[in-house]
Amino acid sequence: MGAILIDRRAQQLTDWHQQQQGLVGVELQVLSADASFRRYFRHVVQGCCYVLVDAPPTTEKNREFVALALAYADAGIDVPRVIAYDLEQGFLCLTDLGDQLLLPLLQQGQLAWYQLAIKQLGLIASVKLAEQERLYYDADFFTLELALFSDWFVRDLLGISLNASDSAALTDCFELLISSATAQPLVTVHRDFHSRNIMVRDQQSLAIIDFQDSVTGPLTYDVASLLTDCYFELSTKQRLSLLQQAHQMYLDMALTTADFEQFKRWFDWMALQRHLKVCGIFSRLCLRDNKPAYLADLPLVISYIVRTCEQYPELDALAQLFKLQILPQLVTRTS
Numbered sequence: 001m002g003a004i005l006i007d008r009r010a011q012q013l014t015d016w017h018q019q020q021q022g023l024v025g026v027e028l029q030v031l032s033a034d035a036s037f038r039r040y041f042r043h044v045v046q047g048c049c050y051v052l053v054d055a056p057p058t059t060e061k062n063r064e065f066v067a068l069a070l071a072y073a074d075a076g077i078d079v080p081r082v083i084a085y086d087l088e089q090g091f092l093c094l095t096d097l098g099d100q101l102l103l104p105l106l107q108q109g110q111l112a113w114y115q116l117a118i119k120q121l122g123l124i125a126s127v128k129l130a131e132q133e134r135l136y137y138d139a140d141f142f143t144l145e146l147a148l149f150s151d152w153f154v155r156d157l158l159g160i161s162l163n164a165s166d167s168a169a170l171t172d173c174f175e176l177l178i179s180s181a182t183a184q185p186l187v188t189v190h191r192d193f194h195s196r197n198i199m200v201r202d203q204q205s206l207a208i209i210d211f212q213d214s215v216t217g218p219l220t221y222d223v224a225s226l227l228t229d230c231y232f233e234l235s236t237k238q239r240l241s242l243l244q245q246a247h248q249m250y251l252d253m254a255l256t257t258a259d260f261e262q263f264k265r266w267f268d269w270m271a272l273q274r275h276l277k278v279c280g281i282f283s284r285l286c287l288r289d290n291k292p293a294y295l296a297d298l299p300l301v302i303s304y305i306v307r308t309c310e311q312y313p314e315l316d317a318l319a320q321l322f323k324l325q326i327l328p329q330l331v332t333r334t335s
Helices: 008-021 062-074 102-107 113-125 139-157 164-182 221-227 236-252 260-287 292-311 313-334
Strands: 029-033 039-045 048-054 082-086 091-095 186-189 198-201 205-208 215-218
Touching: 008 039, 008 048, 008 082, 008 091, 062 082, 062 091, 102 113, 102 198, 113 186, 113 198, 113 205, 113 221, 113 236, 139 164, 139 260, 164 215, 164 260, 164 313, 221 236, 221 260, 236 260, 260 292, 292 313
Parallel strands: none
Antiparallel strands: 029 039, 039 048, 048 091, 082 091, 186 215, 198 205
């Protein structure tokens, strides 16, 4: 059972929930916090489970979450149902999807869940975003994300000052990744589709959470997030087989006509862009938000980056940056 929380925001959330449901004497049990400023609590009453979310409106996308919960459900995706919400205070009351994340099951070797996760990608791609809510992953968007790598990871975490030549080479690599991403067919993307945002329901089906950042973006974005998970590593053989399954699904849905060689290149470079961004995000979580635990996941992320760069001669400058500067400094920083 989670601990009972009694801070001011939690008390306000409790009071709001009691008023919404006509209850008294409610005690909220702590479920979790995540990489944002959201916190989650559970309340069980007469066999009914509620999940209460403290999502400060100054930092969290609550309006988007409410709208996207409906859009995802309309596409046939199992997501938390919004029972009540207060956008001004930043409070949400959701249906309870349970506690079983996909990640622990993968660590136990139950990889068959990936077959179902691939099918979820097809549903997510078909989610209809309201025109007023629709944002696009364009070149400017990707440029801002890649700046997280340069600023928070290279400069702030590792203390590396790139010279003009290195900076220019890095910019050239970024432009290659951006060109590849923006050349792909556009679909709805979750933006953080991995084993910590997928829940297993009744040991037989999957539900999706943390979808409030969904935008219109490159076809391979979510499959890259899933198959090069920052928290779990597939074997090369497993990843290739699942990628082929995803490619065939997108062909069948008429979302692309690209052959597998082109699709895989899109996928590899999309995953690389995402992992460079993640280096920056994990560094920011450590340095700005006092969440150093995320640095423990950097070795896998960096191994993805290095292996991808080694496959493509066009990315040699990035490979050399890691080999000569980033990896040696990372050892010093984390030792």
